Amino acid sequence: MPEAARLSAIGVSKRYRVGARHVQALSAVSLQVAPAETLAVVGESGSGKSTLGRLLLGVERPDEGEIRVDAERLVVPSPKAMRRRLQVVQQNPLSTLNPRRTVGQSVGLPLQVHGLAPAARRRDRVRELLDLVGLPVDAQDRYPSALSGGQRQRAALARALAAEPDLIVLDEPTSALDVSVQARVLHLLIDLQARLRLTYVFITHDLAVVRNVAARVAVLYRGRVVESGPTEAVFLRPRHRYTTMLLSAIPVVSDAEEAVKPTWPHDAGAFVAEPDAAGCAFAPRCPFAVEPCRRAPPPFEARDGRHAVACYNPRD
Ligand SMILES: Nc1ncnc2c1ncn2[C@@H]1O[C@H](COP(=O)(O)OP(=O)(O)O)[C@@H](O)[C@H]1O
Ligand code: SF4
Ligand SMILES: [Mg+2]
Numbered sequence: 001m002p003e004a005a006r007l008s009a010i011g012v013s014k015r016y017r018v019g020a021r022h023v024q025a026l027s028a029v030s031l032q033v034a035p036a037e038t039l040a041v042v043g044e045s046g047s048g049k050s051t052l053g054r055l056l057l058g059v060e061r062p063d064e065g066e067i068r069v070d071a072e073r074l075v076v077p078s079p080k081a082m083r084r085r086l087q088v089v090q091q092n093p094l095s096t097l098n099p100r101r102t103v104g105q106s107v108g109l110p111l112q113v114h115g116l117a118p119a120a121r122r123r124d125r126v127r128e129l130l131d132l133v134g135l136p137v138d139a140q141d142r143y144p145s146a147l148s149g150g151q152r153q154r155a156a157l158a159r160a161l162a163a164e165p166d167l168i169v170l171d172e173p174t175s176a177l178d179v180s181v182q183a184r185v186l187h188l189l190i191d192l193q194a195r196l197r198l199t200y201v202f203i204t205h206d207l208a209v210v211r212n213v214a215a216r217v218a219v220l221y222r223g224r225v226v227e228s229g230p231t232e233a234v235f236l237r238p239r240h241r242y243t244t245m246l247l248s249a250i251p252v253v254s255d256a257e258e259a260v261k262p263t264w265p266h267d268a269g270a271f272v273a274e275p276d277a278a279g280c281a282f283a284p285r286c287p288f289a290v291e292p293c294r295r296a297p298p299p300f301e302a303r304d305g306r307h308a309v310a311c312y313n314p315r316d
Helices: 049-057 080-085 103-113 119-132 137-141 149-162 179-196 207-213 231-236 241-248 255-260
Strands: 007-018 021-033 038-042 064-069 086-090 167-171 199-204 216-221 224-230
Touching (some): 021 038, 021 064, 021 199, 021 224, 038 049, 038 207, 103 137, 103 149, 119 137, 207 231, 216 241, 224 231, 224 241
Antiparallel strands (some): 007 021, 007 064, 216 224
């Protein structure tokens, strides 16, 4: 049984150069994920979620700040033993499943690379892994093109699990799937986490899926964490105005949920202008902006995983 990993980001920033311009993908992001827990990272497209995922995996180096796995600082490029412990499942399973290899070959590769099963045992281990993710044994001799979207994502998951990871970054793992398939894959992920004591970072743009999968949530807006805390608390009493806007838009299934759902009787409008770099990035869209909002980014301090918000004029 692997040791579930504790993961933290401490004041992490990342810029990219695009031609002559710089894009600030992340600014001073701090968060923690407890062992065998799921942290959901939510935000709209371009908010920096995948960048954060790459930093947490040790695939890219932050410009400032650091990532820690347990108490250890993650170095980049990370040593092979650490790469084994930190795995990823992406939106597109073909990013890890080679279309020219059978599923069995792709799932078996980590076994070979990390010396996790002797050659004679490899096929059996691949079969066990396919069974674990709910794929039939004959999937091992098929090519990814012969599988459905949901089956491909299961195969990508089997490949990640082959490495016997302690932590998996799930970057929009169900976003490309039909709703019914999505629910089954989510269910599988939750079940595997409990059985294998995995730590998850669940990245999604869809706040509606978060509630069932994650104990904690961090909301990203334009590269900053604007609110974080226990999922229940954030859903029932969202404080940041952006979180409120997001929650007001998600469908609910019961009257009880409808009763606590925040309302947003404002134009949810897309961007009006580039945000004033000095202040809160949400200010150009925020009907609640007050004078300090345009001067400096609201401070954010999340302690002990408690509900925290970066807003000068939060919802009560
Ligand atoms: N390799 C890269 N080179 C240049 N810009 C990038 C790169 N990766 C991400 N970005 C930029 O950083 C921002 C955040 O991107 P990303 O992390 O992919 O967001 P998300 O996953 O939330 O959609 C975007 O403005 C994106 O264009
Ligand atoms: S800091 Fe100001 S602009 Fe930003 S969300 Fe809060 S009230 Fe709105
Ligand atoms: Mg992304």
